[in-house]
Structures are given as structure tokens and as C-alpha cells.
Amino acid sequence: MKKANTKHRPEKQASLIVDKENELLKFLIAQLPQQGRNSIKSLLAHRQISVDGEVTTLFNYPLVAGQKVNINRSKVYQERRELKPLGLKIFFEDEYLIIIEKPAGMLSIATDREKELTAYNVLSTHIKKRDNQSRVFVVHRLDRETSGVMMFAKSEEIKEKLQNAWKEVVLERSYAVVVHGPLTDDQGTITSWLTENKALRMYSSKTPNGGQKAVTHYKVLEKNNSYSLLEVKLETGRKNQIRIHMQDIGHSVIGDIKYGGIKSSINRLGLHAHILAFKHPVTNEIMHFESPIPKEFLSFFHKKQNK
Template identity: 65%
Template sequence: MHTPSNKLITKTGKERQSHLEVTEAAELMKFLIGAIPSKSRSDIKSLLAHHQISVGNEVITQYNYPLEIGQQVVVNWTKVLIEKQPEGLNIVFEDLHIIIIEKQAGLLSIATATEKEQTAYSILSEHVKKRDPKNKIFVLHRLDRETSGVMMFAKSEKVQQLLQNAWKEVVLERSYVAVVEGLVTKEQGTITSWLTESKAFIMYSSRTPNAGQKAVTHYQVLQKNKNYSLLEVKLETGRKNQIRVHMKEIGHSVIGDKKYGATKHPIGRLGLHARVLAFKHPITGEDIRYETDIPKEFLNLFSQ
């Protein structure tokens, strides 16, 4: 089984993982006692019991697991590794207060009045209720159905309120990668406009100050060819469909985004991925940063 650490690169102010090289054959418990002398035998048993030890990409819980020379033991200090991932998403971090997932394209974040199908919210609700039927999940932000990437949910109303009431101060970075149509000649730029929604649920952009909700998007070109450009996009505001509307506004719609002017659909999905989420933990105060890989289907468009 693959651990979440294979899916994401974790970068924080403090080391969240220890990677330990096996230099002689030994049982796992004996190895860990020697490798991390600051921890007691009961501490190490607890790490094993809470699925925080992995060997060769597999979560190991038995203390007498035989290790071979050259293997790597990973200790995940602050996250419980998930043995079986729910369908449609990967849980990449979970503690008592929050859950961070990587959502796949095509999965709704939360049900709407007209759509009652399985969503990231319903999958996670089921996940936490397995431990205690009273457990609940609370929404913090959303990703469009066809957008993949990192999302965070709260596990209590208190944490939800703490995060939502100070979202701008707590969230240190939200950045996306987008594949857009055409060659973007300006290497970087900022788009500022005011967004309003029509009765048909389409967002419209206006340069008239205060004619809607202010939206600010920063972009930088990462790669380009004559057909497409790969952009890093950072949000200063988080409005509905903001990136999609702003890309259309500069004449470079996100690929696969027929709703906002795209004519090309080369990868069978929307070319938008929430790549980085960095924030200050609402309870511990620790700075946490999750960075995912750029989807392969995005990069393949620039490898020919």
C-alpha cells in the first residue's frame, strides 16, 4: 500500500518525517529503539499502533517486522497514515482538528440543491463516523468539480469558525497550476476585476470598481509552446470560478473549460489543479505546507 507521503511533498518549519536507513538486519522495534533513543519503548509502540511507521511504502504495525539492509524506515511524527484510501480522494493529513485531502477531478466538493451524488464531504463524513457516529466534517472552502488538488476540512465547528473568521491571516499560500489555450506572451501578471454571477450560474468579470466582488489573481508562466501555456496561479481572493473567468478575460481560457470560452479539450478534463496549500494550524499555531505534483497529463502537453 502506498502512503500519503508518496503523493505529496511535505514542507514545514519543523521536520514532520524522519527517514532512517537500515544498515544491518534487525527487527523493527529493536531498530527504532536504537535509531531514535529519545523515544521510550512505549512511545515507539504507540507510533506503530497509530500507523505512523512505514517501510518501503507500506505501513507496518508489527514490532517484530524483519528489516533488511538498505531499506528505509519512515517515521511520520504528526500524521496517522490511512491504510485504505476512500474512493475519489486521498487523505494526506489528519489530526484531531483538520483533514487535508487531494481531490480527484470529477468529484464534487459538496452537494448542491440539485446534485445529491457522492462528494468529498460525504466521503469524509463517512470516514470520520466509522470511528464515532457523532463525528462530523465542516466545510472550509471548495474546489470546482473538474478541478483537482488540495482541500482542507475542519473536524469541529469551533475549528471551522477559527479558520473562516481569520482565513486571510491563516492561509499563507493557495496556488494552482493551470494549462491555458495559446501562447501567453507576458511572463507574469496580475488580473484585478469585479465578479458577478448570472441567473444561469455563469460568472462575469467587470473592470468597473465595486461592480461585484473584487477578485485578484496573480500568474506566472512556467512552460509554453505554440498551443498551450502552463501557469502558476496565486489567488489573493477566493471567488467562485475566479481563475477560469480571469483566464478567459486575458484571452487564454483554461483547457477543457467550455463554460468560459475554451475550444480545446486535449486531456479529457479541466486543466486546473490546486497545487499548494500553506496555512497556520488553528490550534497548534504551526506553519504547515502541502505541495502536490503537477499532474502528468498537464506536463505531457509540453514534452512533445
């Protein structure tokens, strides 16, 4: 009989003994160096930390020497197993926010025309398993074929707080983008005004014409004779902004048939939400989340040489 592989399976429960006075969050960060600060805060928010048998969610809970801090991970592992078949990764979750990695091909939220599986209803199901009254709210969207970091709120109040102060709250939105052709300029800024027609297609204009101002900054990371890999940062967040601005400079996103591109060998849009950094709307902590550049993007530039 084949034995189960448990080589890298963490203990579902762990106990730590306090050696001196400290605050709980600082103690956990020092004791669990392999875990990130946000991951530890998520354990607290999910009521998975107890001190001498008493569950607490307080970051600054005062500890004294001799106390026992218990960590119960079983709940997290169960939730990850349930979400794994849907291909949705949760980077961070507390009582106010959920930060995810959305895969390419999944809608952010259903539309009047499309009612299929979405990131929104996957997360709704996820949180309702703990509390049937819980809800999630879309703070911003990613196109169906765009992958990467995305934020949801757990209350309408938090959603509105984020959206109303979006420019002040969001510190960085960075995308990895593969476009057709080598760019001449290694960096630049694109500014135009975007409007949407009745067919839901966005158009770009060099003059206002009643449209919304859109500003996109780009930097070339790598390029060859056929493609360029760009780091793109948004100063504004308009619908289809990156796709339209890439078309404006004559280098459409690969796979973007709607805005001047052609079908790509990786069968997806060459657009990935790489980094999202923002100020937490309640704790004011600076949060930074990064989803690696997809390997299929890099394959255009790092093809293995035939021996």
C-alpha cells in the first residue's frame, strides 16, 4: 500500500511558549519567520490564535512570560482544499477585505449577458460557509482574460470607503503586459480621454470630448524582434485602459483581438495584474500583494535553446 506523502505538511495545531513580555503580533512574527506579516494577521482575523485557551484577534494583545500561544490551522487548510478546484487563490483575508489572485478566463462578476462562474460568486460561497449572512463586494474589476491581484470588500461601507478615496488609498497598481513588436522608447506615458459607445466598446481621443481622462505609464522590461514585455502602472483606472493605450501606440496586447491584437500562442490575453499596494481602510497599514509574472509571458523571451 502506497503511503501518503506528508513530507511538507505543516502541523494543523502548534503551541508556542512566551519567554518575555511582548505584544501578540510582534511575538508571532518573531516566532514564525517563515510566514509573512499579512499571513499571520489573517490567522488572527480568522480567530485561529488563542492565548492560554482564550481566542483573541487583537494584534496588540499583551503577553507575559509563561503563557501558551496556540495556532489552529485546520480551518485554513479546509478552505484552501475547497477553493483549489476552482483555481482561485486567496492571498489575504481579514474581517474587512479579501485579496485574491484571479485566473485568466474567469469573470470578476456576472453581467446581464453572462451568468457563469465568477470570482464574486466563488468568494460569496467561500465566506457563507462560515456565516450565511456574510457578503462580498466588488471594489474594482479585471477583464475576464486578465489574471492577477484583485480586491474585494466584506461590507458596502468598506467598498464605498475604498472607491471614494481610490487615488489616495491605492499606492501602486502594476501590470505585466506582453505586446506585439519591439517598442522604440524604453519608457513613456500615454494620456488620452476614453469614452464608451452603445456597443460597450471603448474609444480613445487626444482631446476631452466628454470622455474620462486616462493616464498610463510604461517601462520595457524585455523585448525581441516580435514582442515586448512591459511594466505598466496606472495613474487612472478606466475600463480597458491598458488595452486601448497599447493600441494607441501601435503595440496592441497579444491576444487582444478587440483592440488590434491577434490570437497568441498562449491562448489568452497578455495582461496580468502583477502588484497591488494600498493603505488598509481600517488599520491604515500599508498592504503589498504581488502575483508572479506568468511563465507563459516569460516564454516569449526565455525560450530554451535546442542542444
